Amino acid sequence: MELKNGFLLIAVGFCFLIGYSYAEAEVNVCNKHFYIDEHGYRHCDEIDGVAVDDYLSQSFENYQVGHNICFIDFNGPYFDKANPKMVCKPQDGLTKKDGAALYANSLFAQLKESPELEYFFLTYAAAMDDPQANFNLGMVHYNGFFNQPVNKELAFQFMMTSAIEGYPKAMHNIGEMKLVGEGTEKDLMTSFQWYKKAAQFGLVGSQFMVGKMYEMGWGTEQSNQQAFDSYLKAAIQHDGEAMVRMASLINKDKTLGYDSADSIILLYLAKHADNHDALLTFSEFVEQGIIDNHDIVNMDAWLKSTCGYENLGGCVADLQSNQIVRF
Known part of the structure; x- marks a missing residue:
């Protein structure tokens, strides 16, 4: 964050x-x-x-x-x-x-x-009213840099000014501070709205948080579909944690239109995005025999020929058209 x-x-x-x-x-x-x-x-x-x-x-x-x-x-x-x-x-x-x-x-x-x-x-x-300067001063007072005392309330004021001026990273931070009540009162609905504003600028962390708030029903009506769609935007930008959340949603909500093969491939991609949870879960699947060496060879060949390690988001995007090659 x-x-x-x-x-x-x-x-x-x-x-x-x-x-x-x-x-x-x-x-x-x-x-x-x-x-x-x-x-x-x-x-x-x-x-x-x-x-x-x-x-x-x-x-x-x-x-x-x-x-x-x-x-x-x-x-x-x-x-x-x-x-x-x-x-x-x-x-x-x-x-x-x-x-x-x-x-x-x-x-x-x-x-x-x-x-x-x-x-x-x-x-x-x-x-x-320079938005980047207000953002940086917000960070200064949040963290106590330049020999300034930590002042979360003042940090929130600078961040809010920057966010109103249209600076996306400040919008994300307002969402975060409203989510946990740092420097301001806790307000999940306001947090959700600021995360959504920041996500429109393509910030991966904001897209992920919009997905999480939809999934958990924080500040908005719970929706697995909306959560999945927002996680997808972050995953296309190489966010391994978003891939893991997508895999989890697929396993618990069959109405999303995907199956266990899609879930496993998402974990496979998240593992290559250096996500620790995906690495552990994928290893457990191998130990339990859910995935064997033949499956891994097929997935490796598919990854190499379709997307490559530098374009994992391109592989994730295939989910939208259901073009993932089953192993």
Whole structure:
């Protein structure tokens, strides 16, 4: 699950940050911080008067409340990757567009291993409603990074803001926090709805959780068919646990239209997806004589000729058209 996987910021990568073409630097460059006014004109900043030599230290160490916030606009006309210049704007002059630039600066600070500066930029990017920044700040306060105390309630607020802004991973985490009541009241119906929203963006974990909630009847009417269909979407994306749940549903609900051969093949595929439960169950079937060596040879040959180990989801998709070759 997203919240339990630790703090993995989305590394857009240094190539993204420096990959844009850039204009030739203007001749009359300010020796001090500068900012762009509402008409697009550049002005030297006389508030702090710090020379533009090392933005990584200037932007944070020389910042004072009420002074201009300095950052590199990687899409701006003054971006020179050989000699990057800063844009400085008054705090109340920042816009939503600046939020994306501030978030990009937080990634740059991460690459430079400057956690204080990274947190600084994340905070201002989130204030400008950047969805990824709000998501990352949610993770910060959920896990207690950047020397911040763990605060699940605050984490939920940042996650909700990001989810409302349309960020799928935040939607998934809202579903998870609502499911167990972390940082917010437990609400299975709301949890289910947020998982469904995230699943529409193709998140495997969300698709699996929608299936599980249908199967268990959590926050929605119980439906093995709906559960199977949602597990199928996750399984096609190589989710071994979803394959195991599909096999289980087939064995207990014959109205789904599949048989024990389909169930065994799903366990076989889940085993190759490195699912521990599938590996144990498949081994037990071999020991009990439910599956013999001849069956395994046939399944191995079918897998090799039909899908291959790198495309297990393609094998699972055959269930939809009932084209799985029986062993």
